[in-house]
Amino acid sequence: MAWHSDGEKDLKKDGTIASMSFGAERKFSFKHKQTQEKIELMLEHGSLLLMKDTTQTHWLHRLPPTKKVTGPRVNLTFRIIEY
Numbered sequence: 001m002a003w004h005s006d007g008e009k010d011l012k013k014d015g016t017i018a019s020m021s022f023g024a025e026r027k028f029s030f031k032h033k034q035t036q037e038k039i040e041l042m043l044e045h046g047s048l049l050l051m052k053d054t055t056q057t058h059w060l061h062r063l064p065p066t067k068k069v070t071g072p073r074v075n076l077t078f079r080i081i082e083y
């Protein structure tokens, strides 16, 4: 998955995004849009990642490509939609 931020126009601005992972563990990376600082963490089975406040304004994120996928993985992401 390529670097991106979640900025669809229907999303609540600065709304918390909750991301749950099940199955194979995967690395997850953030990159700051201005400084290019990178932060990496592991999304383990059963993990909950919360992206809050201005995270989407200032940071890109991605699952780095890997050939070491150890099995199936399901990600459930919850976003706040505004009409």
Ligand SMILES: O=C(O)CCC(=O)C(=O)O
Binding pocket: 001, 006, 019, 021, 028, 043, 061, 062, 063, 075, 077
């Ligand atoms: O599969 C994941 O953990 C990341 C999904 C993601 O980057 C997204 O939904 O914007």
